Amino acid sequence: xxxIEFTDKGLFCPAGGFYIxxxxxxxxxxxxxxxxxxxxxxxxxxxxxxxxxxxxxxxLGDNDYQTLDWNESLNINGVNLxxxxxxxxxxxxxxxxxxxxxxxxxxxxYKTEDDGVSQPFEPVPCNVFITESTFALPIYKWAAQExxxxxxxxxxxxxxxxxxxxxxxxxxxxxxxxxxxxxAETGIPIYAHGAVYNVHQAFVDNGWKLPEVRRVTAxxxxxxxxxxxxxxPSGAEGxxxxxxxxxxxxGICSGWMQVRGNQRRKNADAGFALSDHADWxxxxxxxxxxxxQKVFATHGFQSAFSRYLNEQGIEAAEVKTAYGNDExxxxxxxxxQPAP
Amino acid sequence: MxxxxxxxEVLATSTKTTAKLEAIQDYFAVADDTDKIWMIALxxxxxxxxxxxxxxxxxxxxxxANISPWxxxxxxHTVGDxxxxxxxxxxxxxxxxxxxxxxxxxxxxxxQLGKKEDDVKKEFVTSAWANMxxxxxxxxxxxxxxxxxxxxxxxxxVNALAKTTGISPSVIAHRIIGNWDPATISFSELMSTEHTDxxxxxxxxxxxxxAIENDVADLGDPGHWQAEWKWDGIRGQxxxxxxxxxxxxxxxxxxxxxxxxxxxxxxxxxxxxxxxGEIISLAEIPxxxxxxxxxxxxxxxxxxxxxxxxxxxxxxxxxxxxYDLVELDGKDLRGMPMAERREKLATIxxxxxxxxxxxxxxxxxxxxxxxxxxxxxxxxxGSEGLMLKRKNSAYQVGRKRGDWWKWKIDxxxxxxxxxxxxxxxxRRSNLYTDYTFAVKDGDKLVSFAKAYSGLTDKEFAQxxxxxxxxxxxxxxxVRTVKPELVFELAFEGIAxxxxxxxxxxxRFPRISRWRKxxxxxxxNSLEDLxxxxxxxxxxxxxxxxxxxx
Numbered sequence: 001x002x003x004i005e006f007t008d009k010g011l012f013c014p015a016g017g018f019y020i021x022x023x024x025x026x027x028x029x030x031x032x033x034x035x036x037x038x039x040x041x042x043x044x045x046x047x048x049x050x051x052x053x054x055x056x057x058x059x060l061g062d063n064d065y066q067t068l069d070w071n072e073s074l075n076i077n078g079v080n081l082x083x084x085x086x087x088x089x090x091x092x093x094x095x096x097x098x099x100x101x102x103x104x105x106x107x108x109x110y111k112t113e114d115d116g117v118s119q120p121f122e123p124v125p126c127n128v129f130i131t132e133s134t135f136a137l138p139i140y141k142w143a144a145q146e147x148x149x150x151x152x153x154x155x156x157x158x159x160x161x162x163x164x165x166x167x168x169x170x171x172x173x174x175x176x177x178x179x180x181x182x183x184a185e186t187g188i189p190i191y192a193h194g195a196v197y198n199v200h201q202a203f204v205d206n207g208w209k210l211p212e213v214r215r216v217t218a219x220x221x222x223x224x225x226x227x228x229x230x231x232x233p234s235g236a237e238g239x240x241x242x243x244x245x246x247x248x249x250x251g252i253c254s255g256w257m258q259v260r261g262n263q264r265r266k267n268a269d270a271g272f273a274l275s276d277h278a279d280w281x282x283x284x285x286x287x288x289x290x291x292x293q294k295v296f297a298t299h300g301f302q303s304a305f306s307r308y309l310n311e312q313g314i315e316a317a318e319v320k321t322a323y324g325n326d327e328x329x330x331x332x333x334x335x336x337q338p339a340p
Numbered sequence: 341m342x343x344x345x346x347x348x349e350v351l352a353t354s355t356k357t358t359a360k361l362e363a364i365q366d367y368f369a370v371a372d373d374t375d376k377i378w379m380i381a382l383x384x385x386x387x388x389x390x391x392x393x394x395x396x397x398x399x400x401x402x403x404x405a406n407i408s409p410w411x412x413x414x415x416x417h418t419v420g421d422x423x424x425x426x427x428x429x430x431x432x433x434x435x436x437x438x439x440x441x442x443x444x445x446x447x448x449x450x451x452q453l454g455k456k457e458d459d460v461k462k463e464f465v466t467s468a469w470a471n472m473x474x475x476x477x478x479x480x481x482x483x484x485x486x487x488x489x490x491x492x493x494x495x496x497x498v499n500a501l502a503k504t505t506g507i508s509p510s511v512i513a514h515r516i517i518g519n520w521d522p523a524t525i526s527f528s529e530l531m532s533t534e535h536t537d538x539x540x541x542x543x544x545x546x547x548x549x550x551a552i553e554n555d556v557a558d559l560g561d562p563g564h565w566q567a568e569w570k571w572d573g574i575r576g577q578x579x580x581x582x583x584x585x586x587x588x589x590x591x592x593x594x595x596x597x598x599x600x601x602x603x604x605x606x607x608x609x610x611x612x613x614x615x616x617g618e619i620i621s622l623a624e625i626p627x628x629x630x631x632x633x634x635x636x637x638x639x640x641x642x643x644x645x646x647x648x649x650x651x652x653x654x655x656x657x658x659x660x661x662x663y664d665l666v667e668l669d670g671k672d673l674r675g676m677p678m679a680e681r682r683e684k685l686a687t688i689x690x691x692x693x694x695x696x697x698x699x700x701x702x703x704x705x706x707x708x709x710x711x712x713x714x715x716x717x718x719x720x721x722g723s724e725g726l727m728l729k730r731k732n733s734a735y736q737v738g739r740k741r742g743d744w745w746k747w748k749i750d751x752x753x754x755x756x757x758x759x760x761x762x763x764x765x766x767r768r769s770n771l772y773t774d775y776t777f778a779v780k781d782g783d784k785l786v787s788f789a790k791a792y793s794g795l796t797d798k799e800f801a802q803x804x805x806x807x808x809x810x811x812x813x814x815x816x817x818v819r820t821v822k823p824e825l826v827f828e829l830a831f832e833g834i835a836x837x838x839x840x841x842x843x844x845x846x847r848f849p850r851i852s853r854w855r856k857x858x859x860x861x862x863x864n865s866l867e868d869l870x871x872x873x874x875x876x877x878x879x880x881x882x883x884x885x886x887x888x889x
Contacts, residue, residue, distance in 0.1 A: 139428040261769030
């Protein structure tokens with residue numbers, strides 16, 4: 001019997017009787033990280049890393065939450081479960097399952113570059129490796145974070161000189177925290193959209209030290225906003241909330257910006273190919289580091305990636321999952337309003 | 341090259357016309373004259389002849405990046421642009437540029453490279469790649485593979501040049517049109533009147549019309565307006581100067597060789613003349629003044645070919661419907677009122693008296709209501725609607741509002757289901773936006789048209805997500821999709837075709853709306869399409885171009 005089965009509710013461990021990142025409500029859900037495509041509403045019991053818990057509470061409300069820290073393990077019906085850093089966002093984990101001498105790892109989402117905010121990715125030796133493949137084509141090769149940050153700062157300086165605000169479109173959980181430090185280094189005030197601010201505050205309330213961000217309130221004057229920096233999720237584009245920063249330029253932070261057609265489609269003034277997912281080389285390095293005999297590729301370019309791995313002599317297959325829609329964020333009307 | 345690559349980067353990413361215009365002006369300010377001339381050439385479609393074919397470029401890239409052909413193809417279909425795919429796949433270059441060549445230096449080498457052996461080509465291209473950053477590699481590849489479709493219109497180019505040189509835009513537009521070779525002409529020669537005078541093949545910039553935006557009645561007194569049928573061929577200018585005949589298309593292509601029917605005009609036309617009109621396939625009708633246009637598909641058999649066979653000449657004879665006279669006796673008539681130009685044109689066409697050459701007929705009407713009902717006959721005439729021209733209008737430069745309007749008839753429509761999808765190019769890369777549609781034929785579905793346009797970005801994203809969730813099979817880049825989404829397609833015409841399984845070919849098919857209210861079994865049938873074919877098309881097609889079976 002396979003340690004993890006691919007079912008229509010999600011990844012299921014029959015021996016342990018639990019699901020990992022299920023996309024339908026189940027009794028026991030193990031959550032790799034708090035992005036909405038991996039952590040869904042309606043399950044009876046959630047197990048996650050302590051750093052994911054405040055965000056799950058924020059997004060899914062009160063539930064039966066249990067946490068498991070790095071270097072701990074939990075025996076569930078004879079299956080030993082442990083979390084290992086995935087480097088994707090704060091609290092993001094790979095799930096390692098051990099049962100009768102066999103080890104399976106599901107990566108959730110991950111990146112191999114240390115972003116300075118999330119716990120850096122750790123390769124975990126295993127027999128079977130279930131990996132994401134969001135950017136599994138050789139055209140995706142990320143520049144070093146420092147050089148992208150330098151480009152972002154240059155762009156801010158140009159906008160600032162022209163009296164324009166710099167609006168960064170970034171996912172409110174993950175990318176928004178990652179870019180804060182370099183943005184704060186410019187000394188220009190940073191305003192956060194409601195969706196970004198809520199996540200930010202949840203981390204701060206739980207002891208994370210992050211640079212200061214401001215909220216727009218009814219008292220905020222036009223003068224204060226002139227030439228500032230803004231962080232907003234993609235759902236806020238074109239909203240009245242954004243228009244108050246006029247004149248402004250929009251820069252999108254996403255791995256998809258690697259291809260210029262995507263940038264043109266989004267009609268952005270600038271695109272920064274900054275991704276929280278592993279690039280082609282990162283994925284290959286991760287697969288090799290596990291020493292796995294069998295690889296399953298999910299959500300992304302899974303068919304190309306598994307075909308390539310097979311050609312390299314690593315047995316691989318593709319699996320369809322419901323993950324991978326975290327790029328477009330829906331934003332509530334309320335979050336598009338100024339803070340009270 | 342660095343400056344040019346930076347210019348392309350700004351043009352490709354900028355969303356505002358003013359920013360693009362400034363970027364071009366900045367480039368003109370810093371680039372040397374030989375680079376300027378090449379830049380103008382590239383942006384006006386004068387790309388150097390392809391010297392390195394794309395199969396070679398692919399091969400060298402795969403070798404350097406150490407990837408297999410299928411993975412290259414997979415990458416290409418995601419990026420949607422060959423030049424960019426190669427730029428993204430090549431290994432990163434650490435070293436800085438030891439031998440920086442200018443844009444014109446690279447182009448001059450490329451011009452010579454076509455005749456060389458493959459290993460010489462390889463040496464030049466791969467060493468160029470090794471000394472460039474990713475963006476420069478992309479631009480360099482574009483020089484070899486294709487045009488620069490980066491949202492710079494001819495108009496923008498003309499305006500930037502006008503600002504730089506202080507010459508008026510309409511004069512610039514005339515100077516950069518026609519036959520000139522970026523390898524031999526200098527920037528100052530191109531901008532001078534001597535060049536314009538010296539090039540006796542030069543056409544005039546075409547005056548183009550916008551679609552009418554309000555009720556025709558708002559145009560005022562019908563007596564001030566001339567109405568003509570709008571014909572669906574290729575807009576062109578026939579020019580004779582210095583005893584030589586030139587035929588130009590609106591796309592600024594010299595097409596003299598393609599239409600031997602016009603050869604006799606070299607004898608019959610006076611020197612110093614330019615006639616504007618429509619190059620169009622016409623069925624031969626014995627009566628003198630009458631003519632019957634064939635569908636555009638007939639004309640298509642005549643263009644894009646090097647040699648024209650006797651069979652093509654007889655199956656798709658080409659005529660010319662004259663609209664306007666822009667030059668006579670070597671004098672530019674563009675400032676003269678249209679009614680006066682038309683009188684002179686009528687005289688000349690009458691004198692020449694050739695069966696393939698017609699004066700565009702004027703439609704008599706007394707009020708706008710009458711014209712509205714006449715317009716309804718357009719499809720029966722093989723026309724796509726009406727042209728309205730103010731009688732005292734000058735022949736202007738480019739697309740202008742006010743004096744000339746096109747008033748097309750409503751398109752034909754049909755409801756169809758999507759059955760195949762493929763990823764798009766450019767700004768639609770990695771998104772399923774190219775669709776094939778089918779109508780029903782009994783229990784089966786038969787594909788009959790492809791369409792790429794007509795949906796909003798949001799709708800494309802929804803369809804893309806449907807395709808990703810509902811694809812059945814994969815054939816290379818094409819996915820077969822569960823036949824579920826119904827769309828209304830609009831098109832301008834329909835012709836018989838044995839190249840398509842359905843037996844019909846549509847003119848300008850596009851998606852007019854997403855019929856979310858319809859299910860796949862409520863679409864139109866092949867019989868409906870054939871009814872349209874019979875009703876609208878074949879009345880003049882005595883010899884349909886491809887009905888040979």
